[in-house]
Amino acid sequence: xxxxxxxxxxxxxxxxxxxxxxxxxxxxxxxxxxxxxxxxxxxxxxxxxxxxxxxxxxxxxxxxxxxxxxxxxxxxxxxxxxxxxxxxxxxxxxxxxxxxxxxxxxxxxxxxxxxxxxxxxxxxxxxxxxxxxxxxxxxxxxxxxxxxxxxxxxxxxxxxxxxxxxxxxxxxxxxxxxxxxxxxxxxxxxxxxxxxxxxxxxxxxxxxxxxxxxxxxxxxxxxxxxxxxxxxxxxxxxxxxxxxxxxxxxxxxx
Amino acid sequence: xxxxxxxxxxxxxxxxxxxxxxxxxxxxxxxxxxxxxxxxxxxxxxxxxxxxxxxxxxxxxxxxxxxxxxxxxxxxxxxxxxxxxxxxxxxxxxxxxxxxxxxxxxxxxxxxxxxxxxxxxxxxxxxxxxxxxxxxxxxxxxxxxxxxxxxxxxxxxxxxxxxxxxxxxxxxxxxxxxxxxxxxxxxxxxxxxxxxxxxxxxxxxxxxxxxxxxxxxxxxxxxxxxxxxxxxxxxxxxxxxxxxxxxxxxxxxxxxxxxxxxxxxxxxxxxxxxxxxxxxxxxxxxxxxxxxxxxxxxxxxxxxxxxxxxxxxxxxxxxxxxxxxxxxxxxxxxxxxxxxxxxxxxxxxxxxxxxxxxxxxxxxxxxxxxxxxxxxxxxxxxxxxxx
Ligand SMILES: Cc1cc2nc3c(=O)[nH]c(=O)nc-3n(C[C@H](O)[C@H](O)[C@H](O)COP(=O)(O)OP(=O)(O)OC[C@H]3O[C@@H](n4cnc5c(N)ncnc54)[C@H](O)[C@@H]3O)c2cc1C
Numbered sequence: 148x149x150x151x152x153x154x155x156x157x158x159x160x161x162x163x164x165x166x167x168x169x170x171x172x173x174x175x176x177x178x179x180x181x182x183x184x185x186x187x188x189x190x191x192x193x194x195x196x197x198x199x200x201x202x203x204x205x206x207x208x209x210x211x212x213x214x215x216x217x218x219x220x221x222x223x224x225x226x227x228x229x230x231x232x233x234x235x236x237x238x239x240x241x242x243x244x245x246x247x248x249x250x251x252x253x254x255x256x257x258x259x260x261x262x263x264x265x266x267x268x269x270x271x272x273x274x275x276x277x278x279x280x281x282x283x284x285x286x287x288x289x290x291x292x293x294x295x296x297x298x299x300x301x302x303x304x305x306x307x308x309x310x311x312x313x314x315x316x317x318x319x320x321x322x323x324x325x326x327x328x329x330x331x332x333x334x335x336x337x338x339x340x341x342x343x344x345x346x347x348x349x350x351x352x353x354x355x356x357x358x359x360x361x362x363x364x365x366x367x368x369x370x371x372x373x374x375x376x377x378x379x380x381x382x383x384x385x386x387x388x389x390x391x392x393x394x395x396x397x398x399x400x401x
Numbered sequence: 402x403x404x405x406x407x408x409x410x411x412x413x414x415x416x417x418x419x420x421x422x423x424x425x426x427x428x429x430x431x432x433x434x435x436x437x438x439x440x441x442x443x444x445x446x447x448x449x450x451x452x453x454x455x456x457x458x459x460x461x462x463x464x465x466x467x468x469x470x471x472x473x474x475x476x477x478x479x480x481x482x483x484x485x486x487x488x489x490x491x492x493x494x495x496x497x498x499x500x501x502x503x504x505x506x507x508x509x510x511x512x513x514x515x516x517x518x519x520x521x522x523x524x525x526x527x528x529x530x531x532x533x534x535x536x537x538x539x540x541x542x543x544x545x546x547x548x549x550x551x552x553x554x555x556x557x558x559x560x561x562x563x564x565x566x567x568x569x570x571x572x573x574x575x576x577x578x579x580x581x582x583x584x585x586x587x588x589x590x591x592x593x594x595x596x597x598x599x600x601x602x603x604x605x606x607x608x609x610x611x612x613x614x615x616x617x618x619x620x621x622x623x624x625x626x627x628x629x630x631x632x633x634x635x636x637x638x639x640x641x642x643x644x645x646x647x648x649x650x651x652x653x654x655x656x657x658x659x660x661x662x663x664x665x666x667x668x669x670x671x672x673x674x675x676x677x678x679x680x681x682x683x684x685x686x687x688x689x690x691x692x693x694x695x696x697x698x699x700x701x702x703x704x705x706x707x708x709x710x711x712x713x714x715x716x717x718x719x720x721x722x723x724x725x726x727x728x729x730x731x732x733x734x735x736x737x738x739x740x741x742x743x744x745x746x747x748x749x750x751x752x753x754x755x756x757x758x759x760x761x762x763x764x765x766x767x768x769x770x771x772x773x774x775x776x777x778x779x780x781x782x783x784x785x786x787x788x
Binding site: 220221224333334335336337338340341344 | 409410413414417420421446449450451452455459464465466470
């Protein structure tokens with residue numbers, strides 16, 4: 148069985164994350180780049196399948212700048228077998244539409260039974276990409292699972308909805324996305340770290356992936372979030388509720 | 402020739418252990434310290450990460466790394482928890498290493514896989530009431546009788562000897578007398594592997610320690626403890642010399658531990674000095690405090706360089722004895738000095754057991770005592786000067 152995990156390199160959520168005011172893009176200098184926590188859990192899920200059946204092949208795929216190779220290497224040291232790195236300066240600032248078509252093109256011929264991604268990334272938080280890739284590849288999508296059971300023929304899982312849980316399943320090939328309810332990723336061991344160097348990573352440029360469309364959205368302006376100002380303080384002298392309602396109404400919040 | 406940059410693998414290992422220390426070890430450290438409890442959960446995860454197998458061959462379940470990789474891991478753990486760091490240090494460099502270095506094929510196959518996996522721990526039984534710094538004062542005896550070694554005597558302060566996963570102690574014992582070249586006689590000291598379930602072998606109640614309280618330390622007693630003859634580890638009569646060579650390496654690992662402890666104190670105290678305000682400004686803006694921190698940083702740096710240098714000589718196959726003694730001396734003192742300064746910078750909060758600096762204050766003292774006291778390091782260094 149072959150599993151491809153879509154990992155994304157993001158700024159560490161433990162540090163300050165800022166946008167470059169000139170380009171409206173992420174300031175990659177401002178914080179450490181790490182594997183997105185949810186995609187790390189996606190990788191853990193794939194590796195746990197491999198723990199049970201050593202013949203399972205786990206591939207990690209990402210589109211990102213040169214530094215993203217660091218995240219691929221980390222995934223390899225955790226136990227993935229190989230990596231796919233879509234690397235192209237022309238893709239800097241790519242929007243969701245282009246990113247989805249590029250990744251779909253990169254994944255199309257992998258021959259994977261199962262693709263696993265996070266339900267949304269901690270930086271962009273669009274939560275759309277896996278569905279868009281599923282559409283491109285014509286695959287069933289089991290999105291935002293809270294539990295998954297991966298067998299040799301099919302994948303099933305639970306999705307939490309506001310009304311309860313849904314049991315969903317799909318035959319391969321399929322895409323699933325996981326939420327933070329899945330287990331945290333393992334730490335790499337030293338043998339893995341030593342071995343990661345010898346594992347293959349294929350680098351693909353946009354040109355090699357055919358026509359993947361034009362970036363059709365652009366950021367016109369970004370501005371800093373205004374600093375928080377002191378709020379109004381209501382002391383309860385018997386009519387706090389009325390004051391609270393007046394306040395909310397004055398802000399057009401009710 | 403001079404290159405102090407860590408290569409990518411060492412760096413990644415250091416970073417990985419650092420993350421593990423912060424995310425997994427630190428959150429439960431104060432609790433285990435307060436309860437004097439052994440952190441089984443943390444150890445299980447360290448085992449899965451392969452930390453207990455770092456310097457051993459893959460053939461026995463090791464990670465195929467080296468002793469320096471182990472030292473780096475110990476340094477990172479010690480920043481947040483010296484008990485966890487010493488458990489790894491003693492487990493690998495005192496527990497498993499003698500078997501790896503001096504064991505027969507059968508002994509290695511029997512013991513190393515579980516020790517490398519961290520699912521079992523072995524203790525190093527050298528110290529006795531009458532044999533501390535003067536480690537040759539061994540009084541425990543092992544007598545060969547009907548194809549078995551029969552041990553009688555006791556040991557003091559043996560790390561990792563009494564946990565639920567402690568399965569073995571390697572004990573030095575007098576196995577007879579030997580005649581020196583000049584005709585004088587001396588004790589013949591050998592090393593015997595004593596499995597935990599050996600009849601006549603008792604692990605006594607754990608000590609109530611000032612520091613390293615989540616690390617496991619017990620006195621041991623042997624009363625006609627009987628093991629098969631093939632449990633002799635290494636050559637008969639070489640036990641003392643073999644153990645001393647193990648201690649030489651161990652000093653590099655302990656120096657790494659001291660470096661980590663000194664670094665942990667520096668990290669904590671620097672952050673505190675920047676945020677604690679008195680008389681309208683951060684205390685770190687006073688030179689009385691900033692100079693203290695500067696000195697602490699210098700101690701950390703010197704300790705780290707000292708153990709890197711000793712490890713480099715060791716890995717290059719050169720004589721590293723004196724460098725290891727210097728590293729142990731410098732790093733042990735750095736940890737104690739930094740712990741004292743960090744506690745001072747924390748004021749009253751530094752005297753509260755739940756703070757990390759208070760724990761380092763209690764934990765660091767042993768770094769000037771265990772695996773060769775400061776005085777013993779000075780003796781070794783003086784000897785290298787021909788004194
Ligand atoms: C927490 C802990 C864990 C330990 N773990 C282990 C273990 O796993 N295995 C093991 O075998 N041992 C272990 N030890 C024992 C440790 O190695 C000894 O305590 C140490 O070597 C000192 O021996 P001692 O306590 O007998 O002190 P002593 O040798 O009695 O020394 C007392 C004092 O005299 C000084 N002194 C001694 N001789 C001289 C001299 N010639 N010149 C100047 N000063 C001198 C010493 O430096 C010291 O200050 C552990 C100890 C502790 C506290």
